[in-house]
Amino acid sequence: MAAKKIAGVLGATGSVGQRFILLLADHPDFELRVLGASHRSAGKKYIDAVNWKQTDLLPEFATDIVVSECKADQFSECDIVFSGLDADYAGAIEKKFVEAGLAVVSNAKNYRRESDVPLVVPIVNPEHLDLISAKIEKSGKRGFIVCISNCSTAGLVAPLKPLVEKFGPIDALTTTTLQAISGAGFSPGVPGIDILDNIIPYIGGEEDKMEWETKKILGKISQDRSQIDLLSPEEIKVSAQCNRVAVSDGHTECISLRFKNRPAPALEDVKQCLREYVCDAYKLGCHSAPKQTIHLLEQNDRPQPRLDRNRDAGYGVSVGRVREDPVLDFKMVVLSHNTVIGAAGAGILIAEILLAKKLI
Amino acid sequence: MAAKKIAGVLGATGSVGQRFILLLADHPDFELRVLGASHRSAGKKYIDAVNWKQTDLLPEFATDIVVSECKADQFSECDIVFSGLDADYAGAIEKKFVEAGLAVVSNAKNYRRESDVPLVVPIVNPEHLDLISAKIEKSGKRGFIVCISNCSTAGLVAPLKPLVEKFGPIDALTTTTLQAISGAGFSPGVPGIDILDNIIPYIGGEEDKMEWETKKILGKISQDRSQIDLLSPEEIKVSAQCNRVAVSDGHTECISLRFKNRPAPALEDVKQCLREYVCDAYKLGCHSAPKQTIHLLEQNDRPQPRLDRNRDAGYGVSVGRVREDPVLDFKMVVLSHNTVIGAAGAGILIAEILLAKKLI
Amino acid sequence: MAAKKIAGVLGATGSVGQRFILLLADHPDFELRVLGASHRSAGKKYIDAVNWKQTDLLPEFATDIVVSECKADQFSECDIVFSGLDADYAGAIEKKFVEAGLAVVSNAKNYRRESDVPLVVPIVNPEHLDLISAKIEKSGKRGFIVCISNCSTAGLVAPLKPLVEKFGPIDALTTTTLQAISGAGFSPGVPGIDILDNIIPYIGGEEDKMEWETKKILGKISQDRSQIDLLSPEEIKVSAQCNRVAVSDGHTECISLRFKNRPAPALEDVKQCLREYVCDAYKLGCHSAPKQTIHLLEQNDRPQPRLDRNRDAGYGVSVGRVREDPVLDFKMVVLSHNTVIGAAGAGILIAEILLAKKLI
Amino acid sequence: MAAKKIAGVLGATGSVGQRFILLLADHPDFELRVLGASHRSAGKKYIDAVNWKQTDLLPEFATDIVVSECKADQFSECDIVFSGLDADYAGAIEKKFVEAGLAVVSNAKNYRRESDVPLVVPIVNPEHLDLISAKIEKSGKRGFIVCISNCSTAGLVAPLKPLVEKFGPIDALTTTTLQAISGAGFSPGVPGIDILDNIIPYIGGEEDKMEWETKKILGKISQDRSQIDLLSPEEIKVSAQCNRVAVSDGHTECISLRFKNRPAPALEDVKQCLREYVCDAYKLGCHSAPKQTIHLLEQNDRPQPRLDRNRDAGYGVSVGRVREDPVLDFKMVVLSHNTVIGAAGAGILIAEILLAKKLI
Incomplete structure (x- = not known):
């Protein structure tokens, strides 16, 4: 040892x-x-x-x-x-x-x-x-x-990775977030009077971070191994709308996406792909790696932050309500623990x- | 009198x-x-x-x-x-x-x-x-x-009406809602233990209602004046994702839309159009009609349900954060009072x- | 005019x-x-x-x-x-x-x-x-x-005044408060992460203020009209326990009191006394004075801050659950609007x- | 084994x-x-x-x-x-x-x-x-x-037991509770609209239960070992005021007590007594017994439900703000996990x- x-x-x-x-x-x-x-x-x-x-x-x-x-x-x-x-x-x-x-x-x-x-x-x-x-x-x-x-980027890209690996590029992606207040730290963080019986539909810099970071995280190492090549705006369009809500821990995101390749995969294949994904960290035997990287939930009303944020000690990401989307291809709800997998x-x-x- | x-x-x-x-x-x-x-x-x-x-x-x-x-x-x-x-x-x-x-x-x-x-x-x-x-x-x-x-349809269509009148049809529309619990009534409505420090990413039937009702409300009376002709799926694609959050009154919606006509209007023209809209109910002199149908808010972090839901006694709709959208044309946040203009x-x-x- | x-x-x-x-x-x-x-x-x-x-x-x-x-x-x-x-x-x-x-x-x-x-x-x-x-x-x-x-003193003394006028001195008084966060101002006030799904059983200086101010407000002008003579510790013992809770406006207080005179008045007389109280400000015709100074509520589960804080535009105080107390004489729940009658x-x-x- | x-x-x-x-x-x-x-x-x-x-x-x-x-x-x-x-x-x-x-x-x-x-x-x-x-x-x-x-009785009696053992009978006891909603179960339990930005100053039957059960739990087995002899109303007066608040788990109680014996013990002795208490279940080696029965907290603003309810997996009770009380002898704040030690x-x-x- x-x-x-x-x-x-x-x-x-x-x-x-x-x-x-x-x-x-x-x-x-x-x-x-x-x-x-x-x-x-x-x-x-x-x-x-x-x-x-x-x-x-x-x-x-x-x-x-x-x-x-x-x-x-x-x-x-x-x-x-x-x-x-x-x-x-x-x-x-x-x-x-x-x-x-x-x-x-x-x-x-x-x-x-x-x-x-x-x-x-x-x-x-x-x-x-x-x-x-x-x-x-x-x-x-x-x-x-x-x-x-x-923190909110982490939850967004988790289900994208296996989908892109299996079905090819995503060319359009939208996310509307409902973010926990622990993400804002505590000196002072979000004032109580601002968040009780309320929503703040704005988090400074957050939307830009999500839109940009997604392109880097889904990018590839350059041939000369000197840098990450970002996905270009032509390869993927990303749009984020960020909200702060009265939740202590756990960022919920309502995302929609469209694949580049036509026809789009079948709904059941998308779900199966998410279910089967095993992250490399787990394969490497890392102590904190989630046993189940993505928890695909089938109940209509899940994931919920209070009930699902601690799956795999917060290292697992929960995805629910995967369904077809009338505007893009698929929509779903993603929940990730913002202070664990997000920080x-x-x-x-x-x-x-x-x-x-x-x-x- | x-x-x-x-x-x-x-x-x-x-x-x-x-x-x-x-x-x-x-x-x-x-x-x-x-x-x-x-x-x-x-x-x-x-x-x-x-x-x-x-x-x-x-x-x-x-x-x-x-x-x-x-x-x-x-x-x-x-x-x-x-x-x-x-x-x-x-x-x-x-x-x-x-x-x-x-x-x-x-x-x-x-x-x-x-x-x-x-x-x-x-x-x-x-x-x-x-x-x-x-x-x-x-x-x-x-x-x-x-x-x-x-209730959630009401807030969605309010800003669409003047936009369609001025800039022509919207062909794609997405909304992610953050809905108040008063919308669920109170016998028993949403249990406290389900909504404290939590989000419920599902409201039975709501998404379908929003997607369908929008097509009727934006539709036209038929030539023979016998019925409403719905917008067809080819004319407009609508996608809704509905969430229940810990807010007493006031539904917040993060919406995105794309106009059919190219090029899309300029951002400032979209905002001006919303600002200038006067609903017919007001022109008719109706007692409860809002003096300002749409309150276009310019502060980054508005509208907020606790602060803005009672504008024009709840008959006015607040719209904020109107900005360009990398995936469709424009995105914005809409707040409407669900028990007033929504019920x-x-x-x-x-x-x-x-x-x-x-x-x- | x-x-x-x-x-x-x-x-x-x-x-x-x-x-x-x-x-x-x-x-x-x-x-x-x-x-x-x-x-x-x-x-x-x-x-x-x-x-x-x-x-x-x-x-x-x-x-x-x-x-x-x-x-x-x-x-x-x-x-x-x-x-x-x-x-x-x-x-x-x-x-x-x-x-x-x-x-x-x-x-x-x-x-x-x-x-x-x-x-x-x-x-x-x-x-x-x-x-x-x-x-x-x-x-x-x-x-x-x-x-x-x-702010919390205001709610406490409101029902005491008519009781003392009618039944003579109170010699022991306890209050446990459940105070709204608006009382803490907003720069930054109470942090959201401290109050969501939580109680803070302490408000700096508050208990001492309540215990001391009560003795001055219930005191009398001195004979030479130069000062207020406080009630002495022998005349009245006051004990406060103050808590901050997840309420936006409205301080709730659970109070108990004992009269000096024996026998104590009858429960129904105590209630009647509260019901009948008309404050001098109202008799003077002051614009903001509450029509009903004390709203005596008979429903078991009232007053509640969200439902009752705005009675008489926040200038009226609500009192409920008046009942006999096994330790002192009577106990009751008092609700006052902390930013109106309390500030x-x-x-x-x-x-x-x-x-x-x-x-x- | x-x-x-x-x-x-x-x-x-x-x-x-x-x-x-x-x-x-x-x-x-x-x-x-x-x-x-x-x-x-x-x-x-x-x-x-x-x-x-x-x-x-x-x-x-x-x-x-x-x-x-x-x-x-x-x-x-x-x-x-x-x-x-x-x-x-x-x-x-x-x-x-x-x-x-x-x-x-x-x-x-x-x-x-x-x-x-x-x-x-x-x-x-x-x-x-x-x-x-x-x-x-x-x-x-x-x-x-x-x-x-x-559930609320459990938290109340926990600190009383060692105090009575060491300093003799308590003859007056008051508690005002701030109780979590999980105590109400979930079918339907407390409606969300009743507890958001609100307090319910009433829980059916709860005050009577607390006042009665305390007298049994602090009572003794009869000489013939056939029953529990309750403390009589002459031995101890108990008064409870119960409130439901927007907390998921953990009942907070603001209690005051007076010892029968005069003079009352010194404050520091009361605190030391609580700190030193080891419950019999722990001495018996029970698996779930808390290592520390009572966590005596010295910070002004503790215990808090969100931060302290899980001490010793919810089997330990937290007591803070122990101080002298102008009306009875001592006052303090007690926090217990209502679904663990309380159910x-x-x-x-x-x-x-x-x-x-x-x-x-």
Whole structure:
């Protein structure tokens, strides 16, 4: 049995950082040793620095860790660093970590659009991590960054991957999201008075992220293995409408899609394809990979966030109401756990894949 | 000043019936005299028969009205009868009322698909009421029925009407709804445990209603004035995805549409068209008609149900986030008050139009 | 008909300030002319300075008012100034306004505990305003301040007043509150993630406010008319437990009380006493005074915030479930609208009383 | 290692029954073999009979069990039967089961007030189960019933037990509850429109149950071991005010209490007493017994249902804000998981205690 890899967390007192800590408690592959936060928190014990707001208790192992500043030399022992930093800080800090030779898996948006940075939904496109091996081979340097996708993108692309593999390209895709408030963090996040008996039909930047990131995640590594080639606007049109609703965890998306190839596949074949999909992370034996990548639900009124968000510990995606669509080809409802497969959990699974691929 | 018309309400103790009563309190055109309910309630004073659950108090005038059975002879003095009956009862009862020469405005679904029955959203297609005058002329009989549309259809078609008038046919239309729970009535309606921290991505029959009713409401009276000619599937493709969310009143819809004519109109022209629309009910001077039919909101995060559902007392529809759509032509968010313009309120305004058109 | 008094609002862009503006729209006694806010907002049109978050639309009259700084010379034309300032600013600013001879009705907590400042719930203790006339007589100066009580105190003392008047002192009083989130303002107020599917059993400072303010509001003006004599801890014991719940508007309180005099009154007499209470503000003919001060509800499951908070436009208090208490004498449920009788609305009604008493 | 005891569940398709099934999945002591429900469900596979509405998936083992009718002969192999029957049916059915020699642990209210039936909160008064051994000794018959307390009573008495043991009798006790909607079951339970943005200040029968059951649970077995002697009204006065709030799981209670002995203990001693309490079920080594019976929380704003209800898998009770009370001696906030320690979970732990005491 191999020794555990040493892990660190950047932005450890924030919403995403707290989730990283929970997910790393008793993890078979990683031992969390370094917690980085702002200079206000640095030097304090974690329990004194954090306003812990998770439904699970603060794991004991983390209680007494003295918080570090977010400087690379404080994390030099780390085999992997998970970043839950706000975008305001992530850009500069993560850059320095990479330059210092550290492996960073980041939830921030800053580097997602860099063509040579993999943007990975671990149950969808782990093959994009091959960019990293190519880079290491070429440069001889070990520092790199992998970006976690936007939370609502993760749910959207999960069912698309097997469909595209089996039935060929999707040329039109629409999604209307009903997103949970945990996705907005908690300082302050969404005010209670704005979300009680209400909907907010707007999430800043979210629609653009979904439309753009989908094209990268469904794209391919270039021939020279130097970058991801995005799907072009001619190849796929994507339209997103994003709403915030009174749900704590779990993003629901009503999606419609049209395949390029005619005739479109049969409804039952689409459903079977989703049912049968086994993600590579599971085949690789990754600890957190969902046993069932996509839970295809047949009851009319499912998936529901309160009932279905925790399937496979939040790593599985639920798809229901798959049916023909009068405008495009098919419509369906997709539910994904935004703080698991859509954020910190994705980061952990990405790290497990990196380990399985011997990239850390 | 004309004497008020005498009104009755069928299903007076139910959710829709209670709303009719509220809206008829102090109404300048109608005097509510007869309240009909099940035989369990008949013979009791209304206050003793009803489990009043409105946020406005039970109007004093209704308190002591003795509830009647839903029999036409009990309503013989009525110039207009508003029906809030459940579909299980509406079919047979309303039929008898019409045969007895009564004018019925019904919220039930039973007769909506009859080709010679107008299905009316009063801020959209009051011209369909001309079917009634044709019918009366032809048969010499005064009894007739007008159907109120499904609640979520009302919000959908409101912005479509002026757009079609100005820019020609819409050939593809999608809507994803986030519907309030008041639309489900309250016996029992949506269970609290099903909607707290949750979404139900299904409302029985709703998607089909929206897809079908849209084609009738946007259709035209036939040349012989005997029926409504529906838009055909070739003329317009409509796709609806319906969700129930934790909102008390106000249906939010994320819609996308494509015009048949190329090139599509400019974004600013679409917005101007919505802004300028004045519904016929307002031009006719109807008491409840909204001063502003469509409130075009420019703030990014509007409309919101809690803040915008009561514009023009719930008779105005709010439209926001009008923008270009990568898949169809335009997308936007529409908010309508489901118990006002989507149910009882629509019934009242239809009756006002019938009065203005001297059909009652 | 007298000319309207000129009014100003301090803290006009905040949650309480917005409510003052709504309540002053079309007010028969007051004309709102001056809006004061922070220097960031000063110089802008109100519509450009405010993030309007009320369920009623911003009144047109206020749209174009240019926001002033909160300096007394900007308000010199005002007969009355309503303050919705945060406690951080209210202390210094309101002091200067008073020194400049202005009449201030404040929602801030800063001066509530000054013995010579009336702390007034307008449906309960308007007689405390006589301190003002005494002060003016004595000093010859017109500047003064009246404090609005804490929102949850207002609901608590409303039923106590008539009970004490009729049955003599209450010597023990407990209240457990279920308070609405609108009471916390909105920058940021209560975070959504903290209140969805949750209760927060703590509101900073609230319990102490309730326990203390009750003793002042139920106290008497001293013989020399210079101050309010608080009830002593020997006269009344008060215990409050405060909770924040997922309700937008309306504070619910479960209270119990014991009278000093033995035997305690009969249950039916207690109820009758509450039913019959007519507040002085109504007798004075004040515009906003509730026709029915206390709505005594007999249904088992009332009052409920969503159904009952708007009785008498939020100026009436609802009391239900009055029954004997095994530990003290009686228990009951009290509902009051926290932003009306518990905040801005109270300020308006206090000003109406001041006007009726010719103090402005 | 002993063979597992065979278990059955009555009312298996209902809300409480579903919870029993979840808790019995993979239980080390019990093997669930028989599921009883109404004749409508009898004969069907469980998965076809149930409308499963738990956040955990239906355990595989239960899927294919064919549902039985609730007749004793169908349960003859059972060592223990858990009843989640509605009160309408529980009385007659459970009686027959006991007569047939079966051991029944029931969540129904029907037999709670029988003086010779133990009413047990397993972390509080498992010693009352000694009534059972006395009964068996005396009658030689093995059939018996043990009642689970009302859900809100369980949370109330948990902190009282150690306090009474250490500081002597409590002579006055008040509680105001904020109860979760899951306690109302789901057919239909609390309607969504009644609980969204609302509170219902009434739960039928609940206050009386809390006031009565507390006196039994804190009572003692009579000298002749034939019954429980209730505390008399002279010994303890209990007053409850019950509210339903928009929380899915977890009852919050604001309680106050006064000790009989003077002087009252010191605040710190009260807190220490709660902290140190170890329930007998834990000492007996019961599988589900909480490691920490009472979690004494020191943060001002805790316990909160969403964050704290799952401590010790819902078997631990959280107590916070312990402080002196101006009216009685101490006040505090208690949170307990209503479907675990307040219902099905209590039943499981009672059965574990019965097993440890060799009563099954």
